[in-house]
Amino acid sequence: MPLHVAFTDHDALRARCNFTSVRTVSGDPAFEDGAVVPSRQWQPLSEAAAQALTAPPWTPPSTLVEIVRPPAPTGESLEDLAQHMGDGQAQYLGQALAKPDMLTTTDNYQDGRLIGLHLDNWDKLKYGQKATGRRRLALNLGPGTRYILLGALDAQAVCRAVHPEDYAHRYPGTDDYRAHVAADHPIRCIRIRLAPGEGYIAPTEYLLHDGSTEDQVEPSAMAFWLGHWHRGTLPSLV
Template structure:
């Protein structure tokens, strides 16, 4: 299923959310060949678009995006913070620091080039299992604001489009999105503001995503966990 957000106040979502298209990066040495990034032509999210993105009560938690206020660490170990956040078996992934004004933030550790919007692959899930993966919980440690960028088209839909004859035997991955966009198929993405002390829970194995500090003048660090959270475990900001 496509991107769905847990929303109780549409105006609160719209106040921190923009929408844009994407394109393939060309001739930019900072990015991998074929990387997909937002087009940069951000537009306010309309009320009708916000309603279309709002989840239903029966939306599986494993495919749901939540904008939340996690517990704030008070001198303790971030690895142990998951016990305060509803899944004491959550896996702590560490932190990532992003410089100011980065369109996307994730790089390939082997060569330093940014990979653009992508799928995670911690759980190594095939097409049929792709909706069952763990979600990523992220907490903005500051000092700056940043964004989570999310594609509105899910990994299963893209896999079916790119591999129509054998998609059930595939492992949906970033290259499927790259091929889909390079073929001229439109993909939309959301940019959701995450201030210091705020966070998100998102199915990053299932939805195209990356961080961004575009137009921000301060760096920001994010802490990440992987786990299984029930809907509404943490206080919602939207």
Template sequence: MPLHIAYGDPAALRARCETATVRTTLKNETVYESGAVVPAGQWRPMTAADVRSLTAPRRPLDSTLVEIVRPPFQAGLPLEDLPRALGDPDAVYLGQALAKPDMVTTTDNYEDGRLIGLHLDNWDKLRCSDRHTGRRRIALNLGPGTRYIVLGALDVQTVCRAVHGTGHEHRYPHTNDFRAYVAAGHPIRVVRIRLAPGEGYIAPTEYLLHDGSTQDQDLPSAAAFWLGRFPRGLLTSLV
């Protein structure tokens, strides 16, 4: 299934989102890993057709849905305690990440410091055929600046089918599958969603290409992350 975002007000979704295509990085872009996938060109406003393409079916799988929310965090409370109010007692706190201002993508490889670009998480280590059943990630923008979540519109199962063909469902997907897909000339549309301090998202980051971004922002932004099985609609949607 492609990227689906839960929303009630199309105008509110359009006001918060922009879309672009992607490219692979060049050899002289040494800040990135070789062949990393990054947004390409200018971001453009969402159209009504873009919104329709992101609209979830009548009965979507909670595990594949993206929600734009305000996590119930109060200053001074331990971040580890937030999942207790979110319907999954087994949810885990993954920690925080700080992004400098004006970063097109924010995640680096801890071994060498190079940026990995848009990528796929692998906490659950699921085969391709089971990726739609994985846990979703909650993120909260701790500020002080605004940040984005950038999401690919193609799911991992579609990409692996195109790259590997017969037997793809038994493979364990990797970010390199998306890199190979883009390098072969196949298009992937991405959507970036603006998140002010105190706002966040719930997203299937083991199912969709993604990364954070502070592009065109003047302030750094820290984010906190949790992983769990969170029911759809548990938190009030910002759109």
């Protein structure tokens, strides 16, 4: 299932979104070789493009992207904030601080190189179950604005394309996307702006993604949780 966003206001979505293509990185010491990154040639989201992102009513919540305003921390620990976010069993993953003007933000903890757009693998799901994983809830703690980057082609579609003979037995992952892009197959990347206090719920086990602070002059920290949320649990910003 492709990228679907829950929204009711096309103008509000388009005001915080744009898109570009992706490319692979080679010979850049800041990135892993083969990393998939946005091409930087950002374009406004057209009405037709926004319409293509519209989530049908039957879209499973586990594959849905929502742009939301999570509850603000009020002296309690971030671990306990999940009690007010609709899933008391949500797993708190911690925080990540990003410097200003980073094209992508996630690094490989072993060597510090950026991994680019990627798939999470917390739930370790095979092809047939990949669309059923937990979603990631993120809250921008500031002080700066940042973006969530999302690939418009889902992990199951990429796995079928890269492994046509035995995809059903595979565990779709980041390397599948890298092979797909390296073979010159296009993937559209959507960038959604998140001010401090704003956040998202997204199927990061199912869609290519990463954070970005491109063109921003302040750092920003994000807090993350994994859980199961029904559609519309938190107030939508679009």
